[in-house]
Amino acid sequence: MCHEKAKLLLVAAVLSLQSVAQGQSAAPVKSAKVSAPIDLTGYWVSVVTEDWRWRMITPAKGDYASIPITPAAKKLADTWDPAKDEAAGEQCRSYGAPAIMRVPGRFHITWQDDNTLKVETDYGMQTRLFHFGNWAASGGPPTWQGDSAARWEIPRTRVGAGSVAREVESQGGFGSLAVETTHIRPGYLRKNGVPYGAKAKLTEYWDLNRETNGDQWLVITTLVDDPDYLQEQWVTALHFKKEPDGAKWDPSPCSSRW
């Protein structure tokens, strides 16, 4: 019954829309900020319940557990020397895009402009910029946070049936943020020198989950591809709890030792 009624209405609507479209230009494209299906802005804290020994403290040289590194990566990690990094002004090597969301800290997310989402970290004082739309990187040398292209993934539902069935974006404030980051300055996946290379690519999916008690949890599924130093894609998932304000925001610079 539902399908029959909908079919008639949809046929009428589609036919009418076609005739209207012939005489009118397309509606203006909404900015990423306006079309955001979820609100990620605010302060978030990383809740470190996994890989604690490798995130909350600096592990020993040679402790590579869990990361699918290649023999070449192992060889390089075995030469890790934090003093050498300090002397070279490379204290931020473990704060690059593939590792930054794993650092134990707080993250402040704001809109820099209508199509750029900004993620700042207190630990390491890094800034990530997620560019939506037809953004193009300006070139130049690679940076710790690389070039990030972002898009909203809004779930689609199929409505109608038969020949008039179509997919529409679902309503209700659901969706995810997808981010691809490249052009990243080579650095460390872990503070103890486990390397990623110049060809590393980072793919992230940011999901927002709301609990019945009002808590909000941000879950980031992180995929790191690196043909130089990883035997397979490094797949991890992290969670962050939303905080009411920035009262616990505690900026501290990069450190190669702590």
Next chain:
Amino acid sequence: MKILAAFAMAVVICMPASAEIDLSGNWSTRQHQDWQDRNPGPEAVDYIGLPINDEARARALSYSASLLSLPERQCLFYPPQYVVIGPQSIKMWAETDPVTGKIIAWKISAAPDRDVITIWMDGRPHPPKNAPHPYAGFTTGVWQGDTLTAYTTHIKAGYIRRNGVPSSDQATVTQHIMRHGDTLTITALIDDPIYLTEPFVLSRSWKLDPNVQIPPTPEPCSPAAEVARLDGTGAVPHILPGANPFVNEVTKIFHIPQETVMGGAETMYPEYRKKLRARYVRPEKCVRYCCGWEGREAVDTLKDCIGDYRQTPGLSLPSQGLDK
């Protein structure tokens, strides 16, 4: 205006409650987080990053892994939250109503030590509080956009870490199951009024892989006498209060202060690092699982990778990590 109204009406008439996504398939494990905890096993006394209370800590310290060798305990299952604690790949499939074709339940395959999880999608209520607690618990699910949120009650008492950190039969689990292309992520929030001071949250990911072999139901288990000294004696392996011989092991191997090793919610948050900074001295070299990546199924070579941690000054006891 009329056109839009007609279109909107048509959409509303048949708009599903959510944007259901197909979760079915064989999802291959990725042990790229907590590999030691999920594969060889955690250190015998390591409660770091767990929001446990004193009661949980006391029970954990009295735990002996030899308990698992008792014939009556060899075939017991872990609770359903082990889907994110354990190392296994999972299979997911839907069960449909034969008349309407609607999905009435999503299933998550079993593991050798965990039962099949059924996530009821047909709106049925949870059983009364005092109803039996099956190994899989009782789970209902709803779609929130294209995230399947599942809520589990009626869980049997079990563990949240394989070194004996307990979970009670009053624990509940909320799981958010998210799919992005060929990647599946499950975030589980474990609440337990008996043993946790705040939710214990874990997130894990799997990759779609039709080639991975995953039996949907548990494999048969036959108990047998594993340890001669326990066979038929009626002894229940345990450790008396204040007598746990492993209590300093993590401190000696990894230089982590003992009070940190005892866990608690405080250890999960970044500001805890301020307490650690003055007390933690990085070990000179890796002495435990230092082989590098040996592949996802690295158990066979694991014993060669444990390393020379036994040469750590003051350490003479073997770890229980490989006991199970």
